[in-house]
Amino acid sequence: MAVEQTLSIIKPNAVAKNAIGAILSRFEAAGLRIIAARMLHLSKEQASAFYAIHQGKPFFDELVDFMTSGPVMVQVLEGQDAIAKNRDIMGATNPAQAAPGTIRADFADSFTENAAHGSDSPETAATEIAFFFPEGVCVRTR
Ligand code: RTP
Ligand code: MG
Secondary structure, three states: EEEEEEEEOHHHHHHHOHHHHHHHOOOOOOOEEEEEEEEOOOOHHHHHHHOOOOOOOOOOOHHHHHHOOOOOOEEEEEEEEHHHHHHHHHOOOOOOHOOOOHHHHOOOOOOOOEEEEOOOOOHHHHHHHHOOOOOOOOOOOO
16 A cells, blocks of 8 residues: 545535535545645536546536536545545445445435546546646645
């Protein structure tokens, strides 16, 4: 296991439910540290660029519409095995298959409106962190 950084997004449906604190608490309780964070309302251009890998797929337009429907909370999580750990805490992409107690089981409304995003590899984590934090992330001081 290595110390990793991963990009996490609390999606618009979970922000609308007032669940930012509840979700961030789960990351912290699992030993992940929030080392950068910002809240923003994505433009169509930003959402399309962030999800460019899914361009052309049947769910793409719905995904972009959803991701631009309200503000999102974006954070960088750091810790041992952070990429896999975050995806475990989120649960399966399809909330119907998400294990009880996971973020998606508790806060998703549909396959598209599934409450959270997490990077899926060290390469995508680096790209996604740079997308939202081009100035870099702050360093732990204690
Ligand atoms: P994410 O990127 O958001 O962390 O989710 P993921 O890796 O678990 O899933 P991915 O395959 O990357 O899909 C990205 C997001 O697109 C929406 N989606 N909808 N209705 C559908 O069939 C469908 N498939 C994907 C979800 O919001 C998913 O998280
Ligand atoms: Mg993905």
